[in-house]
Amino acid sequence: MSGATPPPGSKLPGVGTTIFTVMSQMAAEEQALNLSQGFPDFDGPAALLAHVQYYLTHGHNQYPPMMGVQSLREAISGKVAALYGLVADPDREITVTSGATEALFCAIASVVRSGDEVIVFDPAYDSYEPAVILQGGITRHVPLQGADFHVDWNRVQDAINDRTRLIIINTPHNPTGSVWSKHDPRSRCVHPFG
Numbered sequence: 287m288s289g290a291t292p293p294p295g296s297k298l299p300g301v302g303t304t305i306f307t308v309m310s311q312m313a314a315e316e317q318a319l320n321l322s323q324g325f326p327d328f329d330g331p332a333a334l335l336a337h338v339q340y341y342l343t344h345g346h347n348q349y350p351p352m353m354g355v356q357s358l359r360e361a362i363s364g365k366v367a368a369l370y371g372l373v374a375d376p377d378r379e380i381t382v383t384s385g386a387t388e389a390l391f392c393a394i395a396s397v398v399r400s401g402d403e404v405i406v407f408d409p410a411y412d413s414y415e416p417a418v419i420l421q422g423g424i425t426r427h428v429p430l431q432g433a434d435f436h437v438d439w440n441r442v443q444d445a446i447n448d449r450t451r452l453i454i455i456n457t458p459h460n461p462t463g464s465v466w467s468k469h470d471p472r473s474r475c476v477h478p479f480g
């Protein structure tokens with residue numbers, strides 16, 4: 287994060303304007319091709335847009351249940367099962383959020399207590415640390431290594447202690463694109479998250 291001086295009294299004095307805003311603004315100013323944010327240069331499937339329009343104009347425009355619409359939760363459950371083989375109960379284990387940032391914030395807020403430590407892998411996505419700090423938690427940064435941004439498991443082991451509450455895994459990793467596998471070829475062991 288970088289940018290302007292935060293206003294006095296900020297709960298996150300070390301956090302400036304998000305890098306996405308900074309880079310997109312620079313791209314606009316320089317009239318450069320903006321590769322810093324995922325802006326699709328197409329409209330999306332016409333059938334999907336037609337569905338959205340249909341349901342918006344046929345009464346589906348009110349508050350949903352707090353957890354999200356039942357049929358959407360069931361569809362998510364089916365997709366997660368098909369993709370990952372994980373069976374999640376749509377009534378108890380799935381909540382719909384407005385994007386990943388909100389979901390991550392809720393997950394972090396629900397488990398991190400004051401003084402807890404959270405391990406993140408650098409370069410870390412920029413919303414993790416502020417969410418941890420707002421809960422009174424502390425981030426422990428483990429740098430990814432080399433041109434392929436692999437994990438140094440010895441450093442992970444060194445970072446874990448009695449206060450470790452959470453390890454945030456991001457694979458495929460943003461921003462490097464590295465992907466974790468069950469068997470890390472650089473490690474003599476299967477990593478603990480296999």
Ligand SMILES: Cc1ncc(COP(=O)(O)O)c(C=O)c1O
Nearest residue numbers: 384385386387388411456459460
């Ligand atoms: C690793 C990671 N976390 C969080 C987000 C934020 O997702 P959203 O835009 O759905 O809030 C992104 C978006 O690209 C991401 O790559």
